[in-house]
Amino acid sequence: MTKSTSLLLATVVAFGMMATTASADIKKGQKAYLKTCKSCHGNGTKGAAMHTQAEWEELFANSGESIIKKHAGTKAEAFFSGSTFGNTSQDLRDFLFEYGNDSGNVPSCG
Numbered sequence: 772m773t774k775s776t777s778l779l780l781a782t783v784v785a786f787g788m789m790a791t792t793a794s795a796d797i798k799k800g801q802k803a804y805l806k807t808c809k810s811c812h813g814n815g816t817k818g819a820a821m822h823t824q825a826e827w828e829e830l831f832a833n834s835g836e837s838i839i840k841k842h843a844g845t846k847a848e849a850f851f852s853g854s855t856f857g858n859t860s861q862d863l864r865d866f867l868f869e870y871g872n873d874s875g876n877v878p879s880c881g
């Protein structure tokens with residue numbers, strides 16, 4: 772394989788990976804939900820059904836200001852005010868929004 776062929780291949784692979792990551796946010800959010808929220812709010816179906824899509828948007832607006840406030844004084848306060856929430860909030864939002872109780876969608880495994 773010549774050098775330029777492998778460079779081209781590497782570029783194609785890199786673009787492919789970017790595309791997968793972009794559409795995998797809901798899956799990532801589901802994983803994050805199961806890891807961090809399930810213990811208190813039940814499985815993903817139940818969790819996402821707590822709110823409508825519009826409500827999830829509101830809860831996660833301004834970097835999740837509202838959902839952070841909801842957890843002030845709970846055992847989850849440290850998580851919501853920490854950097855882990857900041858890093859995963861977008862994925863969580865995508866997952867919860869996708870399956871909000873007025874979305875008509877149900878996660879395949881919860």
Ligand code: HEC
Pocket residue numbers: 804807808809810811812821822830838841842845846847863
């Ligand atoms: C340590 C337990 C705990 C964890 C972990 C936790 N929560 Fe909560 N959550 C609560 C409590 C307690 C409340 C406030 C009482 C209530 O409304 O149920 C709450 C409230 C909420 C509300 C508002 C409910 C309402 O009626 O408006 C949402 C939405 C929510 N949590 C989502 C999440 C999400 C998403 C996660 C994971 C990122 C999470 N919670 C993690 C305990 C937890």
